[in-house]
Amino acid sequence: MAGWTTGLACWAVQAEPQAQRGRGSPVNAINKGIRKVEISLKWDPSPAGDPPTDLDLVAATYLASDPYGDPAYVVHFDSRSPDGTIYLNRDSQDGKGFGWDEVLTVELDRLDGRYARVMVGVAIQQRPAQRTFVSVINPALRIREGYTVMAEDDFGGVLGSTAATVAEFVREGSSAWEFRSGIHGFEDDPATFTEAMGKARRP
Numbered sequence: 001m002a003g004w005t006t007g008l009a010c011w012a013v014q015a016e017p018q019a020q021r022g023r024g025s026p027v028n029a030i031n032k033g034i035r036k037v038e039i040s041l042k043w044d045p046s047p048a049g050d051p052p053t054d055l056d057l058v059a060a061t062y063l064a065s066d067p068y069g070d071p072a073y074v075v076h077f078d079s080r081s082p083d084g085t086i087y088l089n090r091d092s093q094d095g096k097g098f099g100w101d102e103v104l105t106v107e108l109d110r111l112d113g114r115y116a117r118v119m120v121g122v123a124i125q126q127r128p129a130q131r132t133f134v135s136v137i138n139p140a141l142r143i144r145e146g147y148t149v150m151a152e153d154d155f156g157g158v159l160g161s162t163a164a165t166v167a168e169f170v171r172e173g174s175s176a177w178e179f180r181s182g183i184h185g186f187e188d189d190p191a192t193f194t195e196a197m198g199k200a201r202r203p
């Protein structure tokens, strides 16, 4: 699919010195029965004198009637979900400070029955400097439910991407939510990323 790349494919052709990156969780691992999940992101600030590096966690929900179409709504740093089931606990514009810089919580078990799919992504702000993951210092992703870590990644497989989807949650009818991990890079203008997220991983 144009504009998208999977983490694993890029990883295989990576050159030094990034070769040590990319040791993430198994691609496309599946966990079932997920109820409440926390997605955490951190990165190091730009070197002194360089423009700040700003990564954003974003989530988009999709209706059961159109799971791969346009999002029903999108959650990011200045946009909350209407029912409060998806929210940013922490937000950063520069990666400064200790610990996780951005944290997104998704309460899947409280989501209305109309929703059948949630996509979570990470986008790199392109102002004032254009960036892909190769120029983000020490990015790290952790996805967990309670204290159980379900996925970790360092974006080493999508170094040329401006954004990436990092998690997919799906359910069919009244069945349990299923988590599908795997990093899928997006190489177009990240301003269009949230609209395009639904098309990622379309079977």
Ligand SMILES: [Ca+2]
Binding pocket: 054, 055, 056, 057, 077, 091, 092, 093, 094, 102
């Ligand atoms: Ca941010």
